[in-house]
Amino acid sequence: MVHAIKAGLLIDGQGGDPIEDAVLLIEGNTITTAGPAASINIPAGAKITDAAGKTMMPGLIDVHVHVTSMSVDLEQRLNTPKAVSYYHAANNLKRTLNAGFTTVRDAGGADAGIRHALEIGLISGPRLVVSGSIGHTGGLMEMRFPSGAQIVDDAAWRICDGVDDVRKTVRMALREGVDFIKIFATGGIVAPQGSPFIAEWSPSELAVIVEEAKRHGAGVMVHAESADGIKNALRAGVTSIEHGNVLDQEAIDLFLDTGTFLVPTLHFPKVLSDKRDRLNLSEASKKKGRQLAEAEKGWFRRACEAGVKIALGTDAFIAELHGRNGVELSLMMEKGGLSAMEVIVAGTKNAAACCLLAEQLGTLEAGKLADLLLVTGNPLDDIAILQNPERITVYKDGALVQ
Ligand SMILES: [Zn+2]
Missing domain, CATH: 2.30.40.10 (Urease, subunit C, domain 1)
Incomplete structure (x- = not known):
């Protein structure tokens, strides 16, 4: 009918x-x-x-969520049984759908099993695009601490080095049915090692990641916070740059030449900075956070003014962000100088294309x-x-x- x-x-x-x-x-x-x-x-x-x-x-689309994640507190995360994180995901997905988000792309945590549970109606939520993360020795993905202790979880944190090893590891991730490979082209703030200002992966490793993903019809989403790592990833032909805090003119030109999406993820950092004092971050992490905040000033607005394609992503990683995804629309207007219509396009048409779903959705x-x-x-x-x-x-x- x-x-x-x-x-x-x-x-x-x-x-x-x-x-x-x-x-x-x-x-x-x-x-x-x-x-x-x-x-x-x-x-x-x-x-x-x-x-x-x-x-x-x-329906709105959020291209960067973590539906299994409830907290940045490492101790709390390590003490959460995997099954419990699936129940959290079911709750978070339901809240996200009720908030008007009919598709989300998970940037780490959700697996193809959660996508399957949604598809067969076992749980209710948005369409789910899932990713498998890979990282290299000494990079953001490797949970190794100054004490020498290391968290090892071969399914969640795959570490690989050199073209052959990287190719095999991408294939292992794809074998599990993910839609995207997630990588880190710079370090970050929270991890003990690395820094947002240090690029990760060699150009030949990046090339093989993109080659393998594309051949399987998968995309590559890239955490990258500063210009060198961002440019390496853009040259390799990735699908989207997540965060993209610190750019330069060459990076903006590469975004325009390649048509790659920038996912600015404004909501999560804003919530974190509002309660930074209460977070159990090390002095080194706090320092990296201050340096990044100083360096990133104005770059998102300049990217918007230049016409870089923007897709909506919140980086919903803590309990209070799930189902609050719509806040990102307001933040993109405020910080990027975009119109209401432009941010709606970022959360619909552009976000669908960023999930490789432009033909069906958006x-x-x-x-x-x-x-x-x-x-x-x-x-x-x-x-x-x-x-x-x-x-x-x-x-x-x-x-x-x-
Ligand atoms: Zn994230």
């Missing part, structure tokens, strides 16, 4: 002017047409949903899957509306999410 949804305003995710008084038709789980009501015939017998006072828009047009939102009010006038689940009715695969 055809399902017709009438809405007062249609934002289709393409970035053009919104359409007033619109109709969208769904058959099964697929959109068959969308546009001005005057141009669309609603077939006799169609089920009609009248949302005249609402805005219809694509815009409301014929042939796409019917993942959509009916929103009370107009998010173009007030983007913060999209932080309030009570104002959002969610449809996924053409079906109303209860």
Whole structure:
């Protein structure tokens, strides 16, 4: 049966002017047409949903979450049994879907089993794109501490070095059914070793990671916080750069030349900086954090002004961020100087392409899957509306999410 949804305003995710008084038709789980009501015939017998006072828009997509993670506190994480983290994931996924996010890409933690549980309806949540992480000796991934102690978990933290070893390790990750390989092209703040200002991987290792992933139809998502690592990854042909805090003009030019997505992940660092004093970070980590904050000033805005393609990602890593993904839209406007329409595109069309799902998702047009939102009010006038689940009715695969 055809399902017709009438809405007062249609934002289709393409970035053009919104359409007033619109109709969208769904058959099964697929959109068959969308546009001005005057141009669309609603077939006799169609089920009609009248949302005249609402805005219809694509389901939102967050391309950087960690649905199994509840805390940055290492001791707490190490004391959480894996099964418990799966129950947390089920909760977090449900909250995320209710917040209007119909697809998420997990940047480390969720495996293909959680994706499978969603697909067979065992748990409810967004479509889930999963990644497998690999790192090298002495890099951000390797959990080795100044005491000499090291956390070893071959499934969660795969460490490899040199082209042949890296190729085999990528294949081992892909064998588990992941959609993306996640790597780290610079260090970070929290890990005892490395730094956001030191590049990881050699160009030949990066090349083989991208080659193997692409050959299997997978993407490569890259944690990278400063320009040298970012540029190495962009030259290798990765799918997206996560964080991308410190750039230079050459990096911006490479983003533009390659069309690679920048995922600025503004929400998580903001929450962390608000409560930095209460976090159990080492002095070395705090120092790296201060240096990064100083160096990153203004680069995200310059990237936006230059026209770098942006995709929405929150880095939801702690309990309070799951289901609060819509805050990222407001932060991208504030920090990047983007318009409400531009951040909606970052969270729909661009985010779908960043997940390698542009053909199925991200815009409301014929042939796409019917993942959509009916929103009370107009998010173009007030983007913060999209932080309030009570104002959002969610449809996924053409079906109303209860
Ligand atoms: Zn992350």
